[in-house]
Amino acid sequence: MRKNLSSQITLTRIPEKYYKPENEFEHSVLTRFEKIPTHIYASMDEGSMDIAKDIAKEILNKQKAKKKFVLVLPGGRSPHTLFQHLIHIHKKEKLSFKNVVIFLLYEFYPLTNVANSNLHQLQEAFLNHVDIPEKNIFYPDGFMNKNDIYDFCEKYEQKMKDSGGIDYMLLGIGTAGTIGLNSAGASMNSHTHLVLMDNTSRKESAQLFSSIENVPAGVITMGLGTIMEAKKVVLISWGESKAAIIKQTIEGPATDALPATCLQHHSNARVVIDLSSAYDLTRISHPWLVTNCEWDNKLIRRAIIWLCQLTDKPILKLTNKDYSEHGLGELLAIFGSAYNVNIKIFNDIQHTITGWPGGKPNADDSNRPERAKPYPKKIIVFSPHPDDDVISMGGTFRRLCDQNHIVHVAYQTSGNIAVGDEEVIRYCEYLQDVCDKYSPKDNKIKSKAEEIINYLRYEKKEDGKPERPDVLFMKGTIRREEARHASRYSGLKDENIHFLDLP
Numbered sequence: 001m002r003k004n005l006s007s008q009i010t011l012t013r014i015p016e017k018y019y020k021p022e023n024e025f026e027h028s029v030l031t032r033f034e035k036i037p038t039h040i041y042a043s044m045d046e047g048s049m050d051i052a053k054d055i056a057k058e059i060l061n062k063q064k065a066k067k068k069f070v071l072v073l074p075g076g077r078s079p080h081t082l083f084q085h086l087i088h089i090h091k092k093e094k095l096s097f098k099n100v101v102i103f104l105l106y107e108f109y110p111l112t113n114v115a116n117s118n119l120h121q122l123q124e125a126f127l128n129h130v131d132i133p134e135k136n137i138f139y140p141d142g143f144m145n146k147n148d149i150y151d152f153c154e155k156y157e158q159k160m161k162d163s164g165g166i167d168y169m170l171l172g173i174g175t176a177g178t179i180g181l182n183s184a185g186a187s188m189n190s191h192t193h194l195v196l197m198d199n200t201s202r203k204e205s206a207q208l209f210s211s212i213e214n215v216p217a218g219v220i221t222m223g224l225g226t227i228m229e230a231k232k233v234v235l236i237s238w239g240e241s242k243a244a245i246i247k248q249t250i251e252g253p254a255t256d257a258l259p260a261t262c263l264q265h266h267s268n269a270r271v272v273i274d275l276s277s278a279y280d281l282t283r284i285s286h287p288w289l290v291t292n293c294e295w296d297n298k299l300i301r302r303a304i305i306w307l308c309q310l311t312d313k314p315i316l317k318l319t320n321k322d323y324s325e326h327g328l329g330e331l332l333a334i335f336g337s338a339y340n341v342n343i344k345i346f347n348d349i350q351h352t353i354t355g356w357p358g359g360k361p362n363a364d365d366s367n368r369p370e371r372a373k374p375y376p377k378k379i380i381v382f383s384p385h386p387d388d389d390v391i392s393m394g395g396t397f398r399r400l401c402d403q404n405h406i407v408h409v410a411y412q413t414s415g416n417i418a419v420g421d422e423e424v425i426r427y428c429e430y431l432q433d434v435c436d437k438y439s440p441k442d443n444k445i446k447s448k449a450e451e452i453i454n455y456l457r458y459e460k461k462e463d464g465k466p467e468r469p470d471v472l473f474m475k476g477t478i479r480r481e482e483a484r485h486a487s488r489y490s491g492l493k494d495e496n497i498h499f500l501d502l503p
Contacts (some may be wrong), residue, residue, distance in 0.1 A: 014275060015294045018283050030283045030290050033251045036235075036263050037270040037289065040278045044081055044238040047272045051170075051234060054087035056095055058168055058232075063099050069135075070160070072169040072222070073126070074105040074180070075118040076204075078236050079170055083126035090130045097130040101163050103156075104139035104172070105180050106221035108205070109149075109194060111142030113465065116209055118142075139193075142222035149220065153192040157226065166230035173237050176200040177245050177258030182223045184257045190223025204437045211417070219363045224262050233269040235260065240276040249278035288327045295334065297348065303328055304345045357396045376405045385415035386483030390490060401491030409487055412496045414476035421456045424474045428453050476501075 019040035031038065042046035055071070062069040073079065089095045100450040107118045110164075114120055119139045127137060138159055144152060160166060171179045176198060182190070185199040196218050197205070206212040227233065237246055245260070250271060254261040263269040278284050287293050288303055294315055308315055311322050320338045323331055336343045351367050354360075358377050359370040379400055383389040387407055400407050428449035435446045452470060480499055487497045 002341045005206060014284060017294070018287050018291070019275065019278065026291070030287075031178050032290060033282045035076075036266075038250055038278075038281070039270060039272050040262060040281075040284070041272070041274055044274045045406045046272055047236070047238070048079075048082040049085050051236065051272055052089060054170060054234075055086065056089050056093075059095065059097065059100060061220060062167070063096070065378075068099055068101050068163060070101045070103065070163050070165065070167045072105050072230065073101045073122055073165050074170055075121060076171045076172045077237060078172040080125050082170075082236070083129075087126065087129045097132045098136075100132050102127070102132060102134060102137045102139075103160060103163075103166070104223075104297050105169075106219050107142045108138035108216040109140070109142045109144075109218045109220050110146075110216055114143075116214075121208070122370075142216070142220070149194050153194070153220070156192045160226070166226075167232065169227060169230035169233045170225070171233060171235040171260075172243060173235055173245060173249065173260050174201050174204055175241060175245055177249060179235065179260045180223075180227060180265075181219045182221060182224055182259045184259065186224050186256070186259045188228065188256075188262060189225045192220065192222050192225045194218050194220050224259060228262060228266055230266075230267060231268055235269065235271045237271070237273045237277040239274070240279060242273075242277045243280040246271070246273060246277050247334065249395050251282060288330065293328065293330060300331065300341070301345050301348055303331070304341065315349075316342050320341050355399065356403065358400050358403055378406045379408070381409045382405065383409055383411050383483075385413055385418065386411050386479040387415070387486060389483075390486045394486075406496075408496045408498060409492060410500055411480075411483055412500050414472075414499070414501055415479040415483075416472050416475035419475035419478050421460070423478060424471060425453050425456055425476060427474065 017026070018030065019042075021030055039047070039050070040049065043276040059069050073159050090097060104118060104122065108116065111117055119142075138156070140152065140156065173179055174181070176183065178198070178201055181197055182195065183201065186195075188386060197215070201219075202212055202215045205215050209215045235249075241295050245258070248258055249260040249263070252258070252261065255262045263271075275284070283290050286303075286306060288297075293299060302320070304315060307313075307318060307322060307326055307328060312320065313322070318341075320332060323329060323338055323341070331341050332338065335344070347367075352369050354369055356368070357362075357370065359365060359372045359375065359380065360368065361372055363372050365372040381389050381393070381397065389411075397407070397409075431449045432446050435442050435449075439445075448470065452474060455468065456471065483499075484494070484497055488494070
């Protein structure tokens with residue numbers, strides 16, 4: 001029985017045994033809740049390299065058989081690291097792509113600017129850097145006449161069949177479970193077609209088009225039927241933002257509400273993800289349900305909080321029976337009783353609560369989350385956008401300043417994309433009024449303000465082009481002053497407020 005019930009909590013990495021089992025038996029035990037074969041890697045780079053090697057191997061096998069290799073590529077940023085590895089293999093290992101036939105998974109429709117097209121993005125990231133013949137690249141035309149779309153889709157499907165069918169299909173996944181931008185309710189029998197994008201997909205595509213207003217309403221995409229006909233499908237996902245939908249896709253029921261779950265019925269599909277995307281999978285988030293655990297303080301706390309939520313009981317009310325019936329009997333063996341575990345976790349959580357986030361000077365800090373010395377501490381707060389700091393941790397921010405710590409805040413980006421055009425117009429009108437009152441002869445500022453107002457009201461076109469520099473300056477300045485005022489209110493000195501203006 002463990003005697004040391006110290007409340008010190010240490011953070012550790014996820015043990016490799018949870019995502020790199022040593023043998024097939026361990027793998028089958030760990031993955032018993034998973035309905036699609038899933039490969040988890042420590043990083044996006046490691047996972048991308050694995051797929052790149054797999055694709056290279058398939059290309060070589062086809063070359064030896066003197067056949068074409070038909071590859072479907074998605075849009076988005078998820079495959080970019082994979083593309084870099086393929087380019088490296090092409091240049092360093094002299095792998096030729098001349099036998100590769102490319103089909104684009106989808107294209108936005110209608111397009112007004114070629115720079116926003118999925119084809120252009122793929123050319124920039126991959127196609128222009130390898131020796132795929134131009135005649136081997138097929139894609140939907142985002143500029144075609146709407147009346148021609150049906151015939152195009154029929155011919156696109158026929159071209160895939162004439163090429164021998166899809167050998168390898170790469171897919172990304174949206175946070176709403178979309179694949180190929182096929183949204184909830186998509187038919188399992190659908191083939192290449194024009195569909196309206198759901199709002200979530202449009203938001204996820206907004207970065208490419210500067211704002212959601214510029215994102216086309218539709219997309220010409222391969223349907224779920226086409227995806228299911230591919231000989232091999234690999235779905236990739238990186239980052240914690242996809243963790244919830246990855247769990248639903250892999251462990252949840254197959255449902256029309258989540259198109260990605262159709263891959264549960266594919267005979268040769270696999271999912272390749274990094275640890276961040278895998279975080280909600282049972283073997284990562286609740287490993288005690290599938291295997292013996294390497295218990296540390298962090299994992300114990302997570303397990304007990306989960307048990308409290310599951311049983312709807314407070315920590316100190318949990319019983320031996322609760323632990324035994326929900327896969328946590330190991331903790332009883334380690335600590336001797338539910339009471340011992342409960343007290344430990346209760347104290348752990350209690351000791352994270354403090355009114356002294358920088359540590360209380362001249363106090364016993366053995367059970368406090370932050371050490372007492374040194375005092376005062378030098379603290380830097382990195383804020384992705386102006387106001388993120390006060391919105392997410394304003395109380396802590398204020399406490400640190402009130403308790404005389406040396407606090408700096410660094411705003412990493414200008415945050416100008418969060419400022420609407422109407423707000424810029426309002427500030428420009430304010431500038432005009434100030435000039436009229438105190439500097440009526442200062443025509444330069446008044447003229448610039450009037451120029452911006454006229455542009456935003458009457459001349460601006462939603463064509464996906466980058467915003468004018470003077471408008472971006474105004475938007476950035478508005479956010480900067482808002483952030484500066486909030487920081488001053490929290491107690492920061494002006495010289496401790498830093499604007500990095502990163503891209």
